[in-house]
Each structure stands twice: as structure tokens, then as C-alpha cells.
Amino acid sequence: xxxxxxxxxxxxxxxxxxxxxxxxxxxxxxxxxxxxxxxxxxxxxxxxxxxxxxxxxxxxxxxxxxxxxxxxxxxxxxxxxxxxxxxxxxxxxxxxxxxxxxxxxxxxxxxxxxxxxxxxxxxxxxxxxxxxxxxxxxxxxxxxxxxxxxxxxxxxxxxxxxxxxxxxxxxxxxxxxxxxxxxxxxxxxxxxxxxxxxxxxxxxxxxxxxxxxxxxxxxxxxxxxxxxxxxxxxxxxxxxxxxxxxxxxxxxxxxxxxxxxxxxxxxxxxxxxxxxxxxxxxxxxxxxxxxxxxxxxxxxxxxxxxxxxxxxxxxxxxxxxxxxxxxxxxxxxx
Numbered sequence: 057x058x059x060x061x062x063x064x065x066x067x068x069x070x071x072x073x074x075x076x077x078x079x080x081x082x083x084x085x086x087x088x089x090x091x092x093x094x095x096x097x098x099x100x101x102x103x104x105x106x107x108x109x110x111x112x113x114x115x116x117x118x119x120x121x122x123x124x125x126x127x128x129x130x131x132x133x134x135x136x137x138x139x140x141x142x143x144x145x146x147x148x149x150x151x152x153x154x155x156x157x158x159x160x161x162x163x164x165x166x167x168x169x170x171x172x173x174x175x176x177x178x179x180x181x182x183x184x185x186x187x188x189x190x191x192x193x194x195x196x197x198x199x200x201x202x203x204x205x206x207x208x209x210x211x212x213x214x215x216x217x218x219x220x221x222x223x224x225x226x227x228x229x230x231x232x233x234x235x236x237x238x239x240x241x242x243x244x245x246x247x248x249x250x251x252x253x254x255x256x257x258x259x260x261x262x263x264x265x266x267x268x269x270x271x272x273x274x275x276x277x278x279x280x281x282x283x284x285x286x287x288x289x290x291x292x293x294x295x296x297x298x299x300x301x302x303x304x305x306x307x308x309x310x311x312x313x314x315x316x317x318x319x320x321x322x323x324x325x326x327x328x329x330x331x332x333x334x335x336x337x338x339x340x341x342x343x344x345x346x347x348x349x350x351x352x353x354x355x356x357x358x359x360x361x362x363x364x365x366x367x368x369x370x371x372x373x374x375x376x377x378x379x380x381x382x383x384x385x386x387x388x389x390x
Contacts (some may be wrong), residue, residue, distance in 0.1 A: 059135060059188055061128040062108040066187040069259050076104040076259070084112040092311055108179045123202045134189065136170020138198060154213030154220070161203045166198040171250060171301055184253055184261040186296050187218040196302045197248050205244040210263075212237050246308035255289055256359075263297040266289050266353050270281040271305030275370075281348040282306050284369040289360050309345035311337055313377060329389040335383045346374035 069076070079100040088096050095101055095114065105114045110128045120284065149157040159238045162353025187196050188336040216222040218231025224233050268286035290297040291340040317335035324330060354361045 059130045061130055062110055062114060064104060064107055066260060068107055070294050072103065072107070074192065076102065078103045080106055081082050087112065104371065108204050117346050136168060138166060138168035138170070140164060140166045154215070155277050156211040158209040163203065165203060166201040167180055167193040167195065168198040186261050186263060194301045196300050199248055199250055199302070201248055203245050208241045210239045235318055235320045237320070238317045242313045244311040246310040247329045248302045248307055249348065249350055250300055251303050254352050255297065256354050256356060257293040259293060261291065262290060263289060263299040266299045266304065269305050270303045274306060278345060278372045281370045281372055284361070284366045287352065289354055289358065293358065294304050308347050309346055312342050313376070314340050321338045327390065332386045333382045333385040335385065338377060338379065341380040344377040345372045346376045348372050
């Protein structure tokens, strides 16, 4: 990623507000000789240009462009940080009486101030920082935060076969005996939902205001995981919205998966072995709903969107997991 060193702080934007577009003298004009430079020959520029840290390197599409860029980018800077706390437990029962168990449980919390930068290697991270000079505004749970995760493996040798509870031999043992059933289950909370930017503001990545509980009485259906009325357009384009970087009280759908398999080893002579396995992944064919559509695009800055304009907000259009898959596998050892 990169950092724009000429970004105006929210404090500066709030201080000057409408005066940011006032024209002021531009003392760096004599030093600009590039014919493609936007301020070539300019004796005056908007005030926001001169408020940048390096106004002599500022660029824009035209003298009237607002916050169009800086020309001073710092690449690969590790601005963000994160912290992770967790409680992890494991219960393991190794093979005794033809039964094996491995259960694991994690209860944790991942906090970061960089959901959209160098730490955004996973998850949905479209919410850019409102003020790169003050990442405290971004401090929240990470978009990768999964508070509760449980996984379990159960493996059981069916009690049919030579030397087992139902002792069979010969062809019956070859067909019915020696099978092992394995189940793998995964259950987890869903990932957080990043608050959208895009209020129509031209000055910074303004987030909306929070005016309700996004998760309270949420429909949580494919057509509407939650509704947009928990957010509102900020009253001023010069001040950040009250919404944090992560929407409070609502998460995407979590994992709920069960895999089953049945396997048997066929001994061929003294040193050869043929393993046959039939497996069903997502055995119950459960659907883990994908990430809901979260956008906030009022037609005009300072206006509130209508239901028609926000149609599709909170809608889920994809599946996070795969449907049931069946497989037949064979492995020969010699």
C-alpha cells in the first residue's frame, strides 16, 4: 500500500471548511517547468493546496479540483498495528477401543487500526481510513476477527470385522469388516462487516453516522441481512461521521460445516495395501451466506438516500462455502 503524505488532517478540514476553496497566492509557480504540471504558470491556487505538507509537489486535474492528489506518496510504510488475545483449548483422545477424538476451541479477539492497509491481507477491507494522520479513529476489531471457532474430529472403527465385536471372516470380512467412519465439524462466528465510505463528500473518506443498532431486529435473510436505516448522512461534509470502522452489532454468517468419510484398508500380501475412501464434504449441504452488499452512495452530498436508491443494501448475492461434494478415492501402497 501507500500513504499520501499530503493528506489534510480532519482537524485542518474542520478548521477551514468552506474557505478551503478560496484562492491564495502560489509562491512555487516559478519553480514549475513541467508542461503537464497542473499548477504550471498559476499565480493562485485553492487554499487546500497551500495547507498540504508539500504544496510544491501538489497535483490535480485542474485548479478547481478538490483534494485530487498530492504527488507525495510513501510506499510500503507499516503504519498500522494489531493486537490479538485468545483462549485456546484442545481435547485429544487417541485411538483406544477403536475411537479417536480431537476437539479444539478458540475464543479470541483481533484488534487493529489498519483494516484497509498493510494488515488487510484477508477479509473485506473496502473501508479506507478517514484520517491517515490519526489512525485512532480506525481502531476496532479487525475484519479478520472471528471470536469463537470450534473444530472437531471424530474417528470410529465400526465394530464389524475380524477381531471386532461382530467377528466376521472370509469374504464377509473383506466386504463388511474393517471400515472406519470419520466426521469433521467446524463452527464459527461470522466476520465483522466494514462500515462503508462514500457519503458524497469530496474532502475525505467520510463514514456515515450511526443512528441505530445495526444488528437489532435485523432481518438476517438473503434479501436483507440488515437494513441501511441504522446509518444516516452526516450533517456536515467537513466532519467525520460517528460510525466506527466496523459496523456495531452485526456480522456476516459464520461457518457450520460437517464432512463425513468412510474408509477401509485391503491388505494385499505382506507389503501391499489398498485404501478405499468415500467422502462427502459439506455433508448436510448447508449454506454459509456470503458477505452482504454494503454501500452508501447518496445522490448528493448532504442528502439522505431513499429506499429505492439503497435497493440491494444488505443483500447477499453469493455463498461463502461450497455445496456438498462427493468423492471416491483409492490409494495403493507397495
